[in-house]
Amino acid sequence: MSTDPATPRTGGAQGYLRIATEEAFATPDLFDAWARTMERTDVDPGFAGLAGFYTTSQAERPRTIKRRLLDLGEERIADMDAAGIDRALLLLTAPGVQWLDRGEGVALAASTNDQLADACRRHPDRFSGLAAVAPQDPAAAAEELRRGVTQLGLHGGVINGHTQGRYLSDPEFWPIFEAAEDLDVPIYIHPTGLPANMLEPFQEAGLDGAIYGFGVDTGLHLLRIITAGVFDRFPRLRIVVGHAGEALPFWLFRLDHMHAATVRAERYESMKPTQRTISEYMRENVYITTSGMAWEPAIRFCQQVLGADRVMYAMDYPYEYEVSEVLTHDNLDIDAETKRMLFQTNAERVFGLNVPAPA
Template sequence: MSRAQRIDTHQHLVPPDYAKWMHEKGIRPGGVDLPAWSPSAAVKFMDGHGIRTGILSLSTPGVYFGDVAEARRWARDVNEYTASVVSDRPDRFGFFATLTLPDVDGALAEAEYALDVLHADGIVLLANNDGRYLGDPGFAPLLQFLHDRQVAVFVHPGELPAPEVPGIPTFTADFLLDTTRTAISLILSGALAEYPGIKFILAHAGGFVPYISYRILLTMMSTKNKAQQAWTLLDQKHQVPKQLAVLRQFYYDIALSASPAALPSLLEVADPDHITYGSDFPFAPPPAVSFLNKQFERYPLDGSLRAAIDRGNSEHLFPRLKS
């Protein structure tokens, strides 16, 4: 498959009014300056990096800062702006709609509007919302709605509900831990099993999830007070624990993660049909994306798997983009 046919499930936008709002608040998402963005710049980037279509999403910090009415206004503004970008170039763009969590009522209303009126391709949710992770029982009404609608949900990390470490940008490691925490929250709360209709896409190869998969398994077993017995039995049978299959329910993008260090863990844990291409543009500058793309292209993969990651798996998630 041609590189020019990639579908990028991890591509951000920075609407001009939203950028002004962030500057007024003095926010540097992930500990970096807010990047410049425009639809034309995004198309130019995609043309230079083998990407046919970018699924746009708002990055952290989203729109909620403690004021429910403000969050609802900004979610609507961002979603309508993004829908207009997609309407102008439906072949080059799609979008994940922004919601208002932890405001569940607002999130439900906005999700319905975005999917039914704006024809969003899916929903973006931050891994934690005012310190509450996605397995929080209070979020159940939204998860039920998304399950019933069989929605693709892009899970993007945000700032940890913990102090920053001076001198270390939060995107370096905190973002990865945030994604990992919410994945475990969805598993241990039972939400992943309760709402299988939701197609969760974890950013950045799932954070630390693939690397610590057996530690997650140990946690799952420990909660049932049968950990020692279970591990002894598995050791005697030399089996790969079937409980690891829960991690194959998630989708994983390879944004900033297509390295010879990260890919082996991801490929060991993820379902091959559940891995998608991601760039993280414009927060990841084009030279960084070029470097990671080269690492991905050099990595020894079966041709059919590479084609699936570049495009095929995303076509199943977003049928309107089928070529």
């Protein structure tokens, strides 16, 4: 570890601990399942564009990321130490288990959660986790979320985007939301490969991944959930999204205006009145993280329009691993209490973490 005084250190000497809230991992079984899927003649192109790259490419970046995804011990902790990250909230990387047949997806989610819980038990002062579920079987997904929280000690659930082209706005999936609300835990909606029916214009320009397509699809997913009335049905439900809210905070004025106009016009059967505005749901039911968005104007804007209590730090390891981005957050021109909320106390509250206070 560097002795450079500008290098972030763990331990909280700066007045807060750094909790990173969108840190990905994978298991060998998951990579094996992805590889088997890639052998099919009918493999989904969005899956192939994402999982196929990390399954088959021999370039340096995917090989390094794959190695780091699989490590739930020494290398990951060493990387955390080098970047001053005190605790990582671990979640299953995209595309997770949602591309698999129903039975295999359910079984792999359970075994993955067992391995995650074991890693958290081995490193209780460094790791916490979110339970993976297989929404292709909504009832089983709800039960796995309950098991993950009540038996394994996990702190919510993660769903990697759409499930074979279907979004959580479909009431078929709402047992998952019901379980999350009953358990009082959040659901983290993480990006995944684009669905087949929207992939081509993004992919042909190289814009289907984290550069743009991920944010477009995940922002769409959250908007569909809001406008479908999910938060009216489950008013205590909490949803977390990354990457500075997948751009939605920057569109709130237009979203509110055009949503109201569209409802009044009765143009779409699918768009019904909701009890509150989109911006109100964003401020009351949604939390965002700064994963991949280490940019002061964006972070401060999100704190201004959503509330400082809604924004949490994330690194997005191992896809983003830049110590300079940690320093960007450390050096934000915000007061000490707001910075502590960003790095530590918001995450403790939202995910129910029990983290010792810094000395």
